[in-house]
Amino acid sequence: MSHTTHPPLFSAAFKTDPYPTYAHFRDTQPVRRETLPDGRPLWLVTRYDDVIAAFKDPRLVKNPASAMPPEALSQLPRGREAFRVLSHHMLSSDPPDHTRLRRLVSRAFTPRYVEQMRPRVQAIADDLIDRMAEGNQGDLIEQLAFPLPITVISDMLGVPHEDRERFRTWSNIIVSVNPFEPQTFQSTADDLVAFTQYFRDLIAEKRARPTDDLTSELIHATDEGDALNEDELLSMMFLLLVAGHETTVNLIGNGTLALLTHPDQLAHLRADPTLIESAVEELLRYDGPVETSTMRWAAEDVQLGGATIPRGEAVLVVIASADRDPERFKRPEDLDITRAMNRHVAFGHGIHYCLGAPLARLEGQVAIGTLLQRFPDLRLDVRPEELQWRPGMLIRGLWHLPVRW
Numbered sequence: 001m002s003h004t005t006h007p008p009l010f011s012a013a014f015k016t017d018p019y020p021t022y023a024h025f026r027d028t029q030p031v032r033r034e035t036l037p038d039g040r041p042l043w044l045v046t047r048y049d050d051v052i053a054a055f056k057d058p059r060l061v062k063n064p065a066s067a068m069p070p071e072a073l074s075q076l077p078r079g080r081e082a083f084r085v086l087s088h089h090m091l092s093s094d095p096p097d098h099t100r101l102r103r104l105v106s107r108a109f110t111p112r113y114v115e116q117m118r119p120r121v122q123a124i125a126d127d128l129i130d131r132m133a134e135g136n137q138g139d140l141i142e143q144l145a146f147p148l149p150i151t152v153i154s155d156m157l158g159v160p161h162e163d164r165e166r167f168r169t170w171s172n173i174i175v176s177v178n179p180f181e182p183q184t185f186q187s188t189a190d191d192l193v194a195f196t197q198y199f200r201d202l203i204a205e206k207r208a209r210p211t212d213d214l215t216s217e218l219i220h221a222t223d224e225g226d227a228l229n230e231d232e233l234l235s236m237m238f239l240l241l242v243a244g245h246e247t248t249v250n251l252i253g254n255g256t257l258a259l260l261t262h263p264d265q266l267a268h269l270r271a272d273p274t275l276i277e278s279a280v281e282e283l284l285r286y287d288g289p290v291e292t293s294t295m296r297w298a299a300e301d302v303q304l305g306g307a308t309i310p311r312g313e314a315v316l317v318v319i320a321s322a323d324r325d326p327e328r329f330k331r332p333e334d335l336d337i338t339r340a341m342n343r344h345v346a347f348g349h350g351i352h353y354c355l356g357a358p359l360a361r362l363e364g365q366v367a368i369g370t371l372l373q374r375f376p377d378l379r380l381d382v383r384p385e386e387l388q389w390r391p392g393m394l395i396r397g398l399w400h401l402p403v404r405w
Ligand code: HEM
Pocket: 090, 091, 092, 102, 153, 239, 240, 243, 244, 245, 247, 248, 251, 288, 289, 290, 293, 294, 295, 319, 345, 346, 347, 348, 349, 351, 352, 353, 354, 355, 356, 357, 359, 360, 361
């Protein structure tokens, strides 16, 4: 279904159900120029084929300095300065820096390496679900979806357990920044400074007393030569931590919600738990955690989907729209946990394809699989239309998911 009028982009009304708006965009102007409140343009790419082309296009770069002259660069909103120290990571770099940074950590995220973590991930999930089982109602985000991925990534990075709540507050604010409301940039600067200081202290601690974790390994790579400088090290940890828990939380949250609102699919999965892998792929496609890509910049004029994106302008690839494109997926509005040919783009595509995909899949399968097994009568404790979606463009996720069991 395609709507001709739509709520303002990324407003609360829009976030409740962005899919009809995206359908309208695909039908009318699939590569579409929007204007930010400060007058700067932002291009949205909404059809599956164009989304794949955009993800693969080396002219759509991550580093704005490669796409615009210094005068234009200095016009970018001031708040970005606070991000600068944390922005020397692979997701904001182009080759050759991107290649070097990604290679340094890719070993820790291969499917084989990640599979060895299954017993630990299962133990964390069991422990959280045991605690839920002491009651009969609660918030699934609070009790399972948030603590599972942050515990796993904090373990990998060697972040002390007692600091996790602080991370939640900071990173919630940081990923909720809305480019349509530039004032939100300024309000996050203090959080970023606090976040950065925390990492500096952690690095100093690990440098003095190395342990068996990814942070100590990365410090070793930094100290051994020019593989990684101090800002890149800080940025790498920031990226892994934020990417590692802001997203998987919402795979577990949005995924459980989709199952609870599609009782036939839920019953099918309960009847055949071996479908969990294919179910998680479908949950990623149907209502995935990442709504749009991160920002890219046209390094030259780029023709795409009948439009010309001029050099220097910003582009967002709309993952949530591509994954509902009827040109690519049969009956895209249906949730079908046995869907074949499910080549969704929930993890992106091309050189920035999600490094953590094997880990996210493992966490999603373990969390949702165990939850259904342990609570045979799990149900929503609120009407779906009462649920509140978090603001911002990048992330699609719920503040709370009240359930009963
Ligand atoms: C269901 C959970 C997840 C989803 C849906 C997801 C999605 C994505 C997407 C769409 C991108 C590409 C963004 C772009 O091109 O603009 C990305 C990149 C990335 N993700 Fe994930 N992610 C998830 C979990 C994780 C986890 C658990 C980690 C690590 C612990 C992680 C680490 C990364 C990193 C490091 C990148 C940047 C890769 C690069 O620039 O080469 N992600 N992710």
